[in-house]
Amino acid sequence: MTKISVILPVYNSQKFIKQAIESVLGQTFTDFELIIVNDGSTDSTLEIISDFKDKRIRLISQQNQGPGAARNNALKVAEGDYVMFLDSDDWYSKDALETAYHEAVRLNTDMTFFQMINYNDGEVYENDWFDLKTFDESFEDRAFGPDETPGSIFDLSVGVCQKIYNRKFLNSIDAQFPEGIFFEDMPFFYYVYLKSRRISIIKRHLYYRRKHDESITHIVDAKFFDTVEAGQILMRIFIENGWYEQYKFDLLAYKVNGPRFALRDLPDDLKPHMFDLIKEDYEQIRHSQYFDDFTNQLGPVKRKFFLDVLKSKDYYEFANSSN
Structure with a gap:
């Protein structure tokens, strides 16, 4: 062997x-x-x-x-x-x-x-x-x-x-x-x-x-769209394995931060699509049993981001409301 x-x-x-x-x-x-x-x-x-x-x-x-x-x-x-x-x-x-x-x-x-x-x-x-x-x-x-x-x-x-x-x-x-x-x-x-x-x-x-120019995490580009889906998968893993309640405070912060930082750092031409992916995810959360946890467990900065995304129809409205 x-x-x-x-x-x-x-x-x-x-x-x-x-x-x-x-x-x-x-x-x-x-x-x-x-x-x-x-x-x-x-x-x-x-x-x-x-x-x-x-x-x-x-x-x-x-x-x-x-x-x-x-x-x-x-x-x-x-x-x-x-x-x-x-x-x-x-x-x-x-x-x-x-x-x-x-x-x-x-x-x-x-x-x-x-x-x-x-x-x-x-x-x-x-x-x-x-x-x-x-x-x-x-x-x-x-x-x-x-x-x-x-x-x-x-x-x-x-x-x-x-x-x-x-x-x-x-x-x-x-x-x-x-x-x-x-x-x-x-x-x-x-x-x-x-x-x-x-x-x-x-x-x-x-x-x-x-670390070099072509390495996956060196440049913030379209691959960072996947931080949304990776976070969704992570959330399912914690829920399905009974870990959610124990870890939810840190889990929800972690889930929000990945896409939040990606949206901040992406080139301007990619920001609208990244915003749309995040908003679609948050709309699903809005209609789930976990919505109250996001509004109650997140710290003030992440909670504001979460709610600002939900109330904005597109990236440009979101960007204007965040300034």
Whole structure:
């Protein structure tokens, strides 16, 4: 049995894919399979992948379906005891797999976090989000459950690549990524985190996260429309699993803030459509049993945003009323 399945979805990644693959093949830990999902690339990505002749590489080619579908398809065929994810423009430290695996096995965890470090044009720098600063030293060197972090789960990094997962656990809870949208990490993370019973952290930088002009979260553009649907999926997950009442104060704030900040930061030509998506979502909420929670649980800034969207017929009226 393979110990780790590393899942690497790729789409038009010719600039960086070689380094990503080499960072896996050069690991100090060797008992792994690398499942590369070519998600309909149209550049030379596939040719670069094909140059590698390592028998641990398993290549899946599919029409372009997005990262959620690519990861789901890889999970269906993964054989490792544990699963790790790598994005095609990032890379692992040399002992990432070894360190993550031994920690997960030692503490018998469902999910183990490790630190990520940012890389931007030769500059390497840390931030609190990826350094797991939400977890103080009392969480180190032991397993814990989500019940120990009730007030801080929305301060955690949702990035799927920052963890190692027990594959049998993922299968047992039918963990899947939403397909056809960006920001698919977010609903996946919260579902898996709150289903976990044994979680641990490693305060070491095992993953290099490259920031560049084409990276998904670097530029605020049309993909941020998907923050609305991702928030809707997240809301359903909390409701369907009986977590809503416990977490609703922070959940509703989190759900509102993603699209709110996207609307603020999007280019002007995209703002009207983003507003329409948010308004459609809020109209559905208006006619649901959760409307009172939004008006009563949200803080003043988010409540005003919520109500201003509802009372405005379009983005231009909203923008004028907000000034």
